[in-house]
Amino acid sequence: MQSPLLDHTVLTGDERFALQNPQMLRVALDGRAAVLARSGAMVAHTGKVQFTGWEPPAGGRGRGARQQQPTALDLMKCTGTGTVYLANLAQHLHILDLQREKLTVTSTYVLALDSTISWQVVGIEGGERIAxxxxxxxxxxxxxxxxxxxxxxxxxxxxxxxxxxxxxADAVVGWSSGLEVQLQAQSSNTEAWRRRGTATEGWEMAFTGSGIVLVQPSELLAPQRVPVAGLL
Structure with a gap:
């Protein structure tokens, strides 16, 4: 059989996190540290790999009430030896190295992370009205x-x-945690918080300080694997 399709073969390498292609992540597991990934994001794997549900230890990573966990990050733990391929509806993927920096992100845009990274839910004044x-x-x-x-x-x-x-606000993916953030409506329309499908702009975020803001070319939320009843 001959086809350009067959050119998309498995890439090799020992790097823990690497891109198989712009929309697929390759994770190399060495039997030691676990990798946390969005539940259901595995599309293929080789070797002896186990996938188990994960919950934050009390007072540990993912600080906050345990009942907040499904809203924050719905994760599985990947352990064992082998290679795992992760993806989510062909989203573009980006690998970041954190060196004790603090980064604030919208949880719906997280695909995977090392188990050495900690997080906590943070609030934005007035943000509870925005989906x-x-x-x-x-x-x-x-x-x-x-x-x-x-x-x-x-x-x-x-x-x-x-x-x-x-x-x-619907296009912002994340920002440096040291930035000052303000949320403001760009319309007097009381339905602006559900602005998709309307002719007006809705909410925007204003950032000042020193750092970066990551914005995607879409005003839609990241597509989710499965909507969870009662959380949307």
Whole structure:
């Protein structure tokens, strides 16, 4: 059989996290440290790999009430030896190395992370009315790798002191945790918080300080594996 399709063969390498292609992550497990991944994100694997449900230890990673966990991150633990391939509805993937920096992200855009990274749910004033970034913001810190998803190739905007950067709240994926964040409506329409399908702009986020803001070229939330009743 001959076809250009057959050119998309498995890439090799010992790196723990690597991109098989722009929409698929390759994770090399060595039998030691576990990798945490979005539940249901495994599309293929080789070797002796186990996938188990994961919950944050009390007072440990994923700080906050245990009942908040499904809203924050629905994770599985990948252990064993072998290679795991992860993806979520062909989203574009981005590998970040955290070196004790603090990064705030919308939880719906997290695909995988090292088990050495910790997080806590953080609130944005007035954000509880917004279906996206306002209700699912996590501050991540530690040393390790984090894999984020975006709808298309993102834009990284540099923020400098005394200079505001603005972005649509539905397009923001994450930002440096040290930034000052303000949420403001761009419409007097009381339905602006459900603005998709309307002719007006809704909520935007204003950032100032020193750091970066990650924005995707889409005003839609990241597609989810399965909607969970009662959480949306």
């Amino acid at each position: 996206g970034v306002g209700r699912h913001s996590l501050e991540l810190t530690g040393t390790g790798r984090l894999v984020l998803m975006t709808s298309g190739q993102p834009l990284v905007m540099r923020v400098e002191p005394e200079r505001y950067v603005y972005a649509d």
